[in-house]
Amino acid sequence: MDVPVEYYLALSGLVFLIGLVGVLVRRNIIIILLSIELMLNATNINFVAFSSYLGNLAGQVFVFFALTVAAAEVAVGLAIIIALYRHHESINVDDFSLLKW
């Protein structure tokens, strides 16, 4: 049985929104990072769903690139967060106020 492409779109839209709201309301920088990852993964759901719906492999290729870039981004991001923790002893974004946010 085939799942209609609209279902996938609804799922990815929901995941994307959860990520978006997470970035905007959560104060823990790790959670914010995870929320950004949710946004990126929502994108991947879209690409794979469209790829299978349109019978076009380009979407799946895009997913590989997006995954790789996301991995690189997280590696750098976590390094920055560790450096930040060493200075502030905190991962709450409200504590990072040396520069006016």
Next chain:
Amino acid sequence: MSIPLADLVTILPECLVVLAACVLFVLDPVMPASKKDFLAWMCVGTLVVCFFITAAGMGEKTFAFSNLVVVDSYASFWKLLLYVVSGMTILLSIGYLKEERIDLAEFYGFIMLSLTGMMIMVSGSDLLVIYLGIELMSISLYIMCGFKRFEAKSIEASAKYFILGAFSSGLLLYGISLIFGAAGSTQLVEIAAAVNARGLDDPLVLIAMMLIIVGFAFKVAAVPFHMWTPDVYQGAPTTVTAFMAVASKAASFAAFLRVLLEGFGGVKPNWSGLILGMCILTLILGNIVAIVQTNIKRMLAYSSIAHAGYALIGVVVAGWMGTGAGVASAGVSSIMLYLAIYSFMTMGAFAMVAILRRGGLEGEELDDFTGLAKRHKGAAFLMMLFMISLAGIPPTAGFIGKFYLFMAAVNAGLTWLAVVGLVFAAVSAFYYLRVVMVMYMREPSSEQELETRLALSPTAMVVLAFAVAGVVFLGVYPGPLVSIATSSALPLP
């Protein structure tokens, strides 16, 4: 599978820059500390070679890698500008990094990688390639922002830039995934076909367009997506700030314009209306908030937001309903001209901040410039020149840039927008000239006389000479640059 040699020749400059970065990362650990400058010079040498390769191929239009990459005169123009700016950043950093005790050669490697990302952005004709370029540029910049890792401010700037940068790429990528669903491809040509066929009544196309515009608006720091700019520009090492303010903004504008015109050319009136709103907000907020800043780097950050607002006038003109092809392409070429001129004056202003020292720190507060004319006549004069140019007062280059932008707006029937731009240019004169006033009319305190000095290395002098030459020469004799920008403007749909 093999890669055709012709494709590799097309992207030869990109290959050379990546190669230089890789060689640098390998050589860095084995080089004795005293020879590290050699690596910087190697990067500058690579940039000079790339400059000539790109300049020689100017005017041709070549596609490579099954239409993923296009090298046309539009891309070449931006690449030439990016080489110059990167070269100036590296030369400025040689002295600056020593002064700040962060003298690590990988800094130059990150500049080269970031430059590669920008080059890929400006010559991508597929959203996948443009996205990869943006990410390569941004990830390198995140690292460079936090280069003063023992200083909390720098790391904080890096973290803020990372969070908001990754967030904006997430929005952009989601937009790309939706447009892929509508067009069945990420190539700009096919996206244009799908956009023409479906129009904005299709929610998929509409949401995709909005998300892509928001994603790019973050990168060019347009209001209301500018909030990262002041914090990041203030906290990052000054040479990195200069590089971000100039190179990353130019590359983002280049890719933004290409995506809008080549991908979404069919719905021009819709996006130009949207960008008109952003443009006015950017002009207002950038110029007004800059007035109350007491930190020069923060003031220049708001000034760079304001300048993004001026450049957006050109984007609005390029898409404005009912404008002829000639006027619209004048909009595009005036952005190219404006950002080229902006690069020289902003680079010069940040170079001055980078070389002025107070105690062991940078002289980045407005107060540190008090009475500079009494102590260092030459430095004060140069800073005055850059400030006058940023304010757009003739006979400097800043005036020429604004003149062509406002002319394009008037020709497109947007006279009122040119007037708004003019009014805010007058407002901006207030905070630029305040720096001049502080330098020339106030007496420095005695402790200031003792503490401040200029860390003027020979390479920094070369950078200042370049910046002054750009500001003065382009102001007096802009003809050649104008004709290059006009001939390499993007062909309109």
